[in-house]
Amino acid sequence: MSVLTNAQTLGPKSGNIQQTLGILGGGQLGRMICQAAIPLNISIAILDPSDECPARSVCTRFQKGSFKDYQTVLDFGRSVDVLSIEIEDVNIEALLQLKSEGKVISPEPEAIQLIQDKGLQKLFYQKEHLPTMPFELFENAAEVREAIAQNRFTFPFVQKTRRAGYDGLGVLVVRSESDLSRLFDVPSVVEVCCDIDKEIAVIVARNAQGECVVYDPIGMDFDPRANLISQLVYPAHLSAEITQSAIVLAKNVIEKLNMTGLLAVELFLDKNGQLQINEVAPRPHNSGHQTIESTITSQYEQHLRSVLNLPLGSTHIKVPSVMLNLLGEPGFSGPVAYEGVSECLALAGVKIHLYGKAETRPFRKMGHVTILDQSPAEADRKAEIVRNTLKVKSL
């Protein structure tokens, strides 16, 4: 048993590393949180419905169960000292009950609840005068069609389901009349299409003492086939002015949400040079994987520091990078087989991360690759080789 007595000079509210941290969800983000916990010897308990989830082999304690189930989350929450998440689609009622019992939960249930619902997110931005594209909320597809008929929206526009949007599911770009048959017939947000110059993400962290640190903006390139991020550039190539605006905006959002933990703020930079908030995620984010090697403090370690109310870490960039998601190759499903690992390991600065998933399927996130290089051109050159060489197939 180890006891920490490290909090004296930081006041009674500061955290310690001796507590058991429970995480709802055991996917790759949970796995990388666990990896960051090992050097600090922090005990992590994971709740996930899958026996084969990526975090299982690296956590301190695994509990099989649904993070969407009230009683399961309640029981799991009572078994840990501090409770956090790696996915926002969790049972909020259980979190609110746990909070009322005095459990420390970070991010706060109220923030998760707001972020879970893209409609509430948009209303929050509107209320707080935070920049976001104009929108309207609808209950079903018929209401959306009626709004179109009344010319309240013009093509193209974006429909997003209010709940359970994840990895590109639940987002539809409606370009013309012919797309209307594909409208989601559930509560949704319809918003004006942004005339996008660049998509960026800014990761910000805040602890219970109100300390706040922000990472440099990350440039996001999307793969239109998979509707997933295909390449990230860190730091994003932006003017100093836009960089500063994005950092201030991200800090503003986490403070207005009054939340602790990590928040990834996805932004559009429109062709008028204005930043618009797309959406936020209250946890480590796909766009922050490269902080593991690029930055003094990774987003995963920062998540631990922020939710445990430890001092936040430096976000200084050690070496710039490009990051690629490693997705299941289209046309392959079943037991995973990797191609090109050795060839890519032979490239200086190429760091391969495999999530240990036993089965692949088309576009499933199976890993990522961070390419460290001082030269952006050289990083791009290596990224192109990795894209053409490293493949996730099945037997």
Add this chain to the structure above:
Amino acid sequence: MSVLTNAQTLGPKSGNIQQTLGILGGGQLGRMICQAAIPLNISIAILDPSDECPARSVCTRFQKGSFKDYQTVLDFGRSVDVLSIEIEDVNIEALLQLKSEGKVISPEPEAIQLIQDKGLQKLFYQKEHLPTMPFELFENAAEVREAIAQNRFTFPFVQKTRRAGYDGLGVLVVRSESDLSRLFDVPSVVEVCCDIDKEIAVIVARNAQGECVVYDPIGMDFDPRANLISQLVYPAHLSAEITQSAIVLAKNVIEKLNMTGLLAVELFLDKNGQLQINEVAPRPHNSGHQTIESTITSQYEQHLRSVLNLPLGSTHIKVPSVMLNLLGEPGFSGPVAYEGVSECLALAGVKIHLYGKAETRPFRKMGHVTILDQSPAEADRKAEIVRNTLKVKSL
């Protein structure tokens, strides 16, 4: 189940990451090897006599047993695809038997056998014309006394036991007649004291394809109380000429040993500007901890790459650093309690590594701290704060 088909362009001898790697020993070095294996999803089996060894909680499979026992090592070796070590004090006969059965063992048993015996090490340097301090081998204390009586050695000199020297045990500096009563009465090496200007270490890696990479020299400061490294400076402050000589020498040693894997070469720089080999270790080394955050490829990932015959990784330094061992405070034994963790986490660039040992005792290696900073003066300033703040005590 996952299968790798990554070896095509690198020839039939190149490695893959799908094999199970067995490691003899589960101390902190084994723990950090396991941590490096997670992103590559490499399965690691650990053999260690202690149920509570640091590697246990992070390895894929743990087997309790002695790495010094013939049958235990034989059985364990047969259960893995490739066998390696994190400590050199292992049963060599079992390794030689496994090798004769076709098992891939890296580093090679012959190299481990030679390095286990400081007498054989010295004879090897002599035979290969590698620079090392003049020495003589003795069977017992009486023989040493006789040599002194015959003026074959003058004070001060160093006596090292040939076997089982570890962490400063088995090394005696004999300064005068009065120290002679403390001579080890076992087979030993007696060598002339080097007039040391600096102690440095150079870590070199080599794979089965003969690829070889070298890390920049690391400057080592010793704590005379504990006879352990107290602070490392990476890279060492040396002239370009000495740096180059040290790198060439380390490469020379691993090639002459004809070994694969990682080799830490400890060197003295004497006051005449000459490098002298002190001793070597065929595994990740205490002097290389800071490569985790300082270097593109950590020594632990490099160990995996070299023993699995994967392409070796870049040893480019991302950010210079100072590293401190975190030792059990004198006067405290029992269940561990850390002091000052939060205070140190509040310093930018301070990375704390705790090995998860349940019990402390005076001078036991309980963790280490790497301090990343572009400015050597700033790194030293933070190191001083860490030394005065972060304490390992007991309840």
